[in-house]
Amino acid sequence: MDRTLAADLARLPELLDATRRAAADALATLDTRPVLAAYGAVAPHGPAPLPEPLPEDGTGADAALAAFRDRWEPRLSASAGPRYLGFVTGGATPAALAGDWLTAAHDQNSNSALDGAGQDLERETVGWLRELFGLSDAHTGTFVSGATMSNTTGLAIAREWLGERLGVSPSEDGAAALGPVRVLSGAPHSSIAKALSVLGLGRSSLVPVPTLPGREAVDPAALDRALADTPGPAVVVANAGTVNTVDFDDLRAVAALKERHDFWLHTDAAFGAFAALSPEHAHLTAGLDAADSLCVDLHKWLNVPYDSAVQFTRRQDLQARVFQNSAAYLGPLGGHPDLVHLTPENSHRLRALAAWFTLRAYGRRGHREIVERDIACARALGAELAGDPAFRLLAPVRLNVVCFTLADDPAPARLAALREAAAAEVFVTPTVLAGTPALRAAFSNWRTTREDVRRAARALRTAAREIA
Secondary structure, three states: OOHHHHHHHHOHHHHHHHHHHHHHHHHHOOOOOOOOOOOHHHOOOOOOOOOOOOOOOOOOHHHHHHHHHHHOHHHOOOOOOOOEOOOOOOOOOHHHHHHHHHHHHHOOOOOOHHHOHHHHHHHHHHHHHHHHOOOOOOOEEEEEOOHHHHHHHHHHHHHHHHHHHHOOOHHHHOHHHHOOOOEEEOOOOHHHHHHHHHOOOOHHHEEEOOEOOOOOOEOHHHHHHHHHOOOOOEEEEEEEOOOOOOOEOOHHHHHHHHHOOOEEEEEEOOOHHHHHHOOOOHHHHOOHHHOOEEEEEOOOOOOOOOOOEEEEEOOHHHHHHHHOOOOOOOOOOOOOOOHHHOOOOOOOOOOHHHHHHHHHHHHHHHHHHHHHHHHHHHHHHHHHHHOOOOEEEOOOOOOOEEEEEEOOOOOHHHHHHHHHHHOOOOEOEEEEEOOEEEEEEEOOOOOOOHHHHHHHHHHHHHHHHHHO
């Protein structure tokens, strides 16, 4: 064994303790560190360091930890913290963090019944998630890396369903065997077009359907007409929580169209599914169970570390037809396929363990509290900005996202200047809504409180005055 490697093995408990102290220091300073430390040319720690050459002889884990803390840690964002409101980013609850550390320690490739404990744990966790979101036992689920992979997997199953309806098999004969395909949606996430490109269906197969006036929710009547104009079976992508305004399609009305039209219903509920945890908002997810495939992202509102999402479907048989992998050293296909036959990955870490830990530790009630507190914080920030003449809300705060812009001259350059001026205290991301350049603040972190809302609002007001 390499001498340095052997020395680290002999001191492994000490090295892990040093790593624990470094992690604890990083988490203890989340509230005081700049939310976005390395922003543009005025980054407080200067530009990124120049790449170093690969060392010929290593210096051990202690030296690697010291180099990381010196060169890279100061430049990392506080994305695990309470005022990182860009994208839809959760953090990691204490239990999820413990589970993720143990995931690395046990280093399971949880895909095969030949070494099956990991995939059994994953199935138990999927069962808990199915119950959390109010899904029936007709849905089976599998962990994947994120919403993009969940949407891609769901649409791959939809592609095979189209083949079943047309008497061909895209998994055997290729997507071209389907002929022209139409995928209908009102306000799809950008990952839907990406998935269609990956799957060989093409971005141009995505057909936009009109939304309700002033909304991002699809107009069911317009969808009805579009389906009538679409020859043969189709795919519909419903949205349970749009990116800009967290708008929800009427999922029951969309599903009811199956009585007149032949289509696969894929529902993108990446973070909107968590509305099911709040009695006040659970009605938004009514009809979620009607989906043929369903996307839910877990490193958003479940607050488990990246990367983690789950993909549900009613047609696991088609899923296995797409992703089956025939090799003697892999587990069986059978009536209950091993996980290796259900996603593009032949290998994946035991992602389910972090989710298992946080669900086991805090239960439905604990995660409902996180969801409801984040919703209350989003409403509070919306009220703060609506009461300030420098800002204008572009949509009501329906759940956990505040979509806003400058009241005067909301040009992209001015909004970028606003974001940069406030970035040390609060991070928000740019968007465009109905042609208007805007910003969005998304609340999904378990640490966020009303005090964070006050700090964020103060930083945005100060930044608006600076650029005026």
